[in-house]
Amino acid sequence: MWNDVAWKEFRDALRSRSVVAASVLLVALSLGALGFELVRGVTPESPTRLLFLLGGVFSWAVPIIALVTTYGAILHERSSGSLRFLLGLPNSRRDIITGKFLARSGAVVIPIVGSVAAVLAGMVAAGIPVPLSVYLPFLALSALLGAAFVGIGLAVSTLSTSGTRTIAAVVGLYFAFRLVWRVLLTFAVFLSYGYQPLERELPAWYFLVGRANPITAYLGATDLLSQPTDVTNFFVQTPSPSVAASVPSPWLELASLCLWGGLSLAAGYYRFSTTDLQ
Amino acid sequence: MAVVEFDGVAKRFGTVTAVEDLSLAVEEGEVYGFLGPNGAGKTTTFNLLLDFVDPSRGSVSVFGRDASTESTYIRRRTGVLAEDYGMYARLTGREHLRFAIRTKDAADDPADLLERVGLRDAADRRAGSYSKGMRQRLAIAVALVGSPDLLVLDEPSSGLDPNGGAMFRRLIREERDRGATVFLSSHLLEEVQALCDRAGILSDGRLLVEGTVDELLARATVRPKMTVEVDRIPDTLPRALGDVDGVSEVTTREDSRELDVRCIDGQSKFRALSAVVESSAELVDFETAAVPLNEAFQQITDRATDGGGDD
Numbered sequence: 001m002w003n004d005v006a007w008k009e010f011r012d013a014l015r016s017r018s019v020v021a022a023s024v025l026l027v028a029l030s031l032g033a034l035g036f037e038l039v040r041g042v043t044p045e046s047p048t049r050l051l052f053l054l055g056g057v058f059s060w061a062v063p064i065i066a067l068v069t070t071y072g073a074i075l076h077e078r079s080s081g082s083l084r085f086l087l088g089l090p091n092s093r094r095d096i097i098t099g100k101f102l103a104r105s106g107a108v109v110i111p112i113v114g115s116v117a118a119v120l121a122g123m124v125a126a127g128i129p130v131p132l133s134v135y136l137p138f139l140a141l142s143a144l145l146g147a148a149f150v151g152i153g154l155a156v157s158t159l160s161t162s163g164t165r166t167i168a169a170v171v172g173l174y175f176a177f178r179l180v181w182r183v184l185l186t187f188a189v190f191l192s193y194g195y196q197p198l199e200r201e202l203p204a205w206y207f208l209v210g211r212a213n214p215i216t217a218y219l220g221a222t223d224l225l226s227q228p229t230d231v232t233n234f235f236v237q238t239p240s241p242s243v244a245a246s247v248p249s250p251w252l253e254l255a256s257l258c259l260w261g262g263l264s265l266a267a268g269y270y271r272f273s274t275t276d277l278q
Numbered sequence: 279m280a281v282v283e284f285d286g287v288a289k290r291f292g293t294v295t296a297v298e299d300l301s302l303a304v305e306e307g308e309v310y311g312f313l314g315p316n317g318a319g320k321t322t323t324f325n326l327l328l329d330f331v332d333p334s335r336g337s338v339s340v341f342g343r344d345a346s347t348e349s350t351y352i353r354r355r356t357g358v359l360a361e362d363y364g365m366y367a368r369l370t371g372r373e374h375l376r377f378a379i380r381t382k383d384a385a386d387d388p389a390d391l392l393e394r395v396g397l398r399d400a401a402d403r404r405a406g407s408y409s410k411g412m413r414q415r416l417a418i419a420v421a422l423v424g425s426p427d428l429l430v431l432d433e434p435s436s437g438l439d440p441n442g443g444a445m446f447r448r449l450i451r452e453e454r455d456r457g458a459t460v461f462l463s464s465h466l467l468e469e470v471q472a473l474c475d476r477a478g479i480l481s482d483g484r485l486l487v488e489g490t491v492d493e494l495l496a497r498a499t500v501r502p503k504m505t506v507e508v509d510r511i512p513d514t515l516p517r518a519l520g521d522v523d524g525v526s527e528v529t530t531r532e533d534s535r536e537l538d539v540r541c542i543d544g545q546s547k548f549r550a551l552s553a554v555v556e557s558s559a560e561l562v563d564f565e566t567a568a569v570p571l572n573e574a575f576q577q578i579t580d581r582a583t584d585g586g587g588d589d
Contacts, residue, residue, distance in 0.1 A: 004380045008369070015368040081364030085420070087330060088358030089381045092350045276291075277330035 005099025013107040022065040023111035030115035048226040055222030070153030093273040108146035145218045148261035155268035204246035217256035287336035296322040298483040311474035312463035319483040320463040357421035361432040367406030384424030391419040410437040431462040508559040
């Protein structure tokens with residue numbers, strides 16, 4: 001059953017060195033952000049600025065952690081033969097995909113929760129006020145980012161029996177989300193409006209297409225939460241007031257993250273259930 | 279009632295045909311052995327049964343249910359030892375069994391199962407530190423979870439030491455006496471002979487013959503071979519041996535004082551040795567060998583394909 005697979009998988013993941021290493025890394029990066037803010041000097045803006053910094057750190061690290069801990073979920077079980085063990089028991093392929101998704105999402109959410117908790121504890125210790133009404137939604141949003149990339153990693157894991165090709169696909173996807181998407185979008189704006197597009201108002205479609213990218217969606221939603229006044233994110237533009245009406249935030253960002261996770265999961269399941277186990 | 283039924287099943291991988299027009303039935307309560315050289319299609323047959331792969335043609339049913347669409351139901355009632363299975367290196371033997379027990383909604387105690395396969399002392403060690411034989415024992419224990427109605431075991435005794443082999447045969451007899459149906463593959467004739475009510479020989483993806491192991495051996499023309507060493511070979515000795523009742527073939531080797539004599543049974547071996555002693559040659563030594571399985575297969579394979587052997 002899916003819950004048995006999930007438990008087994010979760011227990012297995014917690015004993016994996018890469019999961020432990022990823023957790024330590026994320027906590028360290030988050031505390032680094034806190035340290036940076038403390039060195040810079042605490043102001044009334046600190047809680048939101050710190051949230052903005054954490055969002056930036058997570059937008060880089062969480063997709064990588066999720067992809068690295070997930071791309072082998074099916075691939076490695078196929079090559080080690082444990083998939084034959086798993087499917088020799090009365091698990092359906094849907095049980096396996098569902099269980100793995102939940103367990104690996106859990107394994108990614110744990111370091112996220114740990115990092116936020118560590119930062120909040122540090123903030124309390126440093127006497128910085130902790131606005132939970134902002135930090136709890138941020139936690140949920142970050143978990144959603146992790147889950148979306150676990151879904152993507154799981155789908156990639158079912159694509160090929162070759163480790164090299166799978167790793168290439170993971171790296172390629174990360175760069176596509178991180179860089180290529182944004183570059184192409186910027187070109188599209190240049191083509192439509194000529195050079196120096198940032199002088200003028202960015203059109204609504206720039207935000208719609210841009211935030212269809214799960215990383216940009218996450219950053220956009222984080223901006224909505226932190227409302228930074230004295231910092232801007234190089235990777236995310238804020239829609240001007242006249243365009244904002246056509247950009248249904250935060251539903252656009254949430255839908256983007258949910259769809260990436262859900263559709264990837266569905267594609268991974270379809271692929272897994274129609275492939276011979278050889 | 280047939281527990282496992284293959285009806286005109288073919289499986290192709292690209293241009294390679296792994297199984298061709300396979301029809302076979304394993305009856306309730308019997309121990310059915312699958313014999314055949316590597317690459318004959320045994321594992322593909324099990325893979326089809328377990329829905330690891332879909333058939334290109336034909337149908338597979340287990341417990342009267344379709345193997346592709348009702349695989350979860352089938353595997354709930356089946357104990358499986360697949361070929362090339364892997365264990366989770368980071369989980370212990372006991373954890374593997376707990377997982378299998380929960381997945382099957384069974385009530386077994388992991389300790390009992392580990393005891394049955396002789397792994398009690400290694401229960402809490404991670405499977406990554408197990409030897410191949412221990413992994414195989416653990417896999418057998420997993421297959422026994424939930425007292426399944428059907429056991430599907432692909433090369434179950436591979437990697438087991440002689441003690442492990444004896445333990446395995448004892449377990450299979452216990453399972454059969456409990457009423458389980460057993461479908462296993464092996465390349466060890468002795469094992470199939472000792473355990474199976476019926477056996478089928480698979481070669482190049484086709485089921486060549488089925489029957490009891492003794493029937494299969496009777497259909498093979500290869501007889502057990504006895505090698506006789508003498509001080510010299512008189513011209514008359516091969517002929518004299520060939521005339522002995524029950525001796526089917528006598529061959530001599532050049533520059534050797536050994537004769538290979540094929541006899542149908544123990545009595546005829548004794549008569550052949552008597553003939554040597556009565557001849558003008560001195561008997562130095564003799565040695566008997568069982569029929570190598572591949573030789574017996576070869577005979578049946580060649581006859582089935584009308585002598586047109588294409589290796």
